[in-house]
Amino acid sequence: MQKPLQGRSPRSRLTRATLALILAGGxxxxxxxxxxxxxxPALYFGGKYRIIDFPLSNCxxxxxxxxxxxxxxxxxxxxxxxxxxxxxxxKEFGEFVEVLPASQRYSDDWYQGTADAIYQxxxxxxxxxxxxxxxxxxxxxxxxxxxxxxxxFAKSGADMTVCCLEVPVEDAANAYGVMQxxxxxxxxxxxxxxxxxxxxxxxxxxxxxSMGNYVFRTxxxxxxxIKDAQNPASSHDFGNDIIPSLIEEHHVRAFAFRDSESGERxxxxxxxxxxxxxxxxxxxxxxxxxxxxYDTNWPLWTYQEQLPPAKFVFDDDGRRGMxxxxxxSGGCIISGAMARRSLLFSNVRIxxxxxxxxxxxxxxxxxxxxxxxxxxxxxxxxxxxDGVTIGHxxxxxxxxxxxxxxxxxxxxxxxxxxQPEGYA
Numbered sequence: 001m002q003k004p005l006q007g008r009s010p011r012s013r014l015t016r017a018t019l020a021l022i023l024a025g026g027x028x029x030x031x032x033x034x035x036x037x038x039x040x041p042a043l044y045f046g047g048k049y050r051i052i053d054f055p056l057s058n059c060x061x062x063x064x065x066x067x068x069x070x071x072x073x074x075x076x077x078x079x080x081x082x083x084x085x086x087x088x089x090x091k092e093f094g095e096f097v098e099v100l101p102a103s104q105r106y107s108d109d110w111y112q113g114t115a116d117a118i119y120q121x122x123x124x125x126x127x128x129x130x131x132x133x134x135x136x137x138x139x140x141x142x143x144x145x146x147x148x149x150x151x152x153f154a155k156s157g158a159d160m161t162v163c164c165l166e167v168p169v170e171d172a173a174n175a176y177g178v179m180q181x182x183x184x185x186x187x188x189x190x191x192x193x194x195x196x197x198x199x200x201x202x203x204x205x206x207x208x209x210s211m212g213n214y215v216f217r218t219x220x221x222x223x224x225x226i227k228d229a230q231n232p233a234s235s236h237d238f239g240n241d242i243i244p245s246l247i248e249e250h251h252v253r254a255f256a257f258r259d260s261e262s263g264e265r266x267x268x269x270x271x272x273x274x275x276x277x278x279x280x281x282x283x284x285x286x287x288x289x290x291x292x293x294y295d296t297n298w299p300l301w302t303y304q305e306q307l308p309p310a311k312f313v314f315d316d317d318g319r320r321g322m323x324x325x326x327x328x329s330g331g332c333i334i335s336g337a338m339a340r341r342s343l344l345f346s347n348v349r350i351x352x353x354x355x356x357x358x359x360x361x362x363x364x365x366x367x368x369x370x371x372x373x374x375x376x377x378x379x380x381x382x383x384x385x386d387g388v389t390i391g392h393x394x395x396x397x398x399x400x401x402x403x404x405x406x407x408x409x410x411x412x413x414x415x416x417x418x419q420p421e422g423y424a
Contacts, residue, residue, distance in 0.1 A: 017130060282360075325340065377409060
């Protein structure tokens with residue numbers, strides 16, 4: 001077992017003794033066609049990032065620089081992004097970001113669940129000799145100082161810590177795994193997506209929802225994963241199997257994720273549906289967004305092409321290149337068109353006399369002349385023909401083959417437009 005380095009702060013010693021494993025194999029089926037060609041952690045977000053960048057940036061900013069990313073479902077674009085954007089770490093300095101694909105080292109199966117994904121990489125974990133293992137979900141958007149949870153874990157003497165978010169009871173119903181805790185934040189009960197979540201002590205309006213982030217001492221984790229792997233009745237999942245099996249005989253602790261300045265519930269988004277994906281992107285356009293991608297004290301790393309600045313051309317009445325209350329990335333050209341409260345990823349072109357409103361436009365989209373788009377998500381590489389209107393008449397949208405959500409957001413992909421698919 002690796003010993004903490006002498007002369008460092010307790011926080012630094014904890015982070016250097018920790019190996020982070022990010023679970024990034026999820027399909028994200030509730031995003032429908034948006035994840036037909038990419039894993040959910042590879043999905044674009046915030047104008048220039050992919051979702052995987054947020055837990056990775058959290059690790060680096062927290063001082064955790066030994067990181068494994070476990071991949072499975074349609075991982076090509078995710079692996080390509082990791083290689084291009086996160087391969088600059090130096091193993092000889094005790095830091096790395098490594099891709100850990102499902103490679104059937106311990107069985108003939110692919111990853112069968114979140115716990116099995118870690119189990120199938122026990123040899124790699126053992127070779128690194130970490131004192132602690134931090135298991136992270138790879139498909140959420142948030143900023144978190146993981147060392148605070150590690151400090152709480154070390155001081156508590158817990159066997160396992162589950163990172164939780166305080167959410168309204170009605171929001172958690174049928175949606176999240178919910179922890180029941182005593183006055184000392186010890187977990188005494190767990191329910192997976194209950195209809196009636198148990199409130200936190202002293203507040204009937206809030207409950208503790210699991211964020212899918214866990215801390216273990218390494219040897220204890222090994223013991224539990226091996227035990228679980230030998231149980232034929234297990235689904236080999238942390239939420240369904242590991243946590244419930246530990247509650248009675250071991251010390252499982254809940255760590256409430258709060259804003260370090262205000263002490264209130266911190267920003268965290270599960271962008272697992274089209275509506276939540278659209279909404280979380282729109283929140284970035286607020287004058288003072290809760291999630292601040294401009295925070296220089298918490299830099300977000302990603303891979304980005306070397307692109308020219310965004311360009312706005314023509315200044316004639318009825319043909320003015322403009323963007324209002326919007327985020328516009330490099331390589332974009334708004335040519336005699338209007339973007340209003342929209343988020344444009346790189347290399348988007350909007351041609352003359354067109355308007356885009358309340359929309360998320362992924363990289364490489366080309367919108368023709370005289371188009372009107374409102375409340376849409378347009379997938380990467382789509383070409384919107386001249387004169388097309390989307391998002392103004394939902395019956396027309398459905399008839400055209402587009403997907404319309406419960407909240408009236410319209411998804412447009414290349415396949416729906418009859419264009420070649422595949423590059424994600």
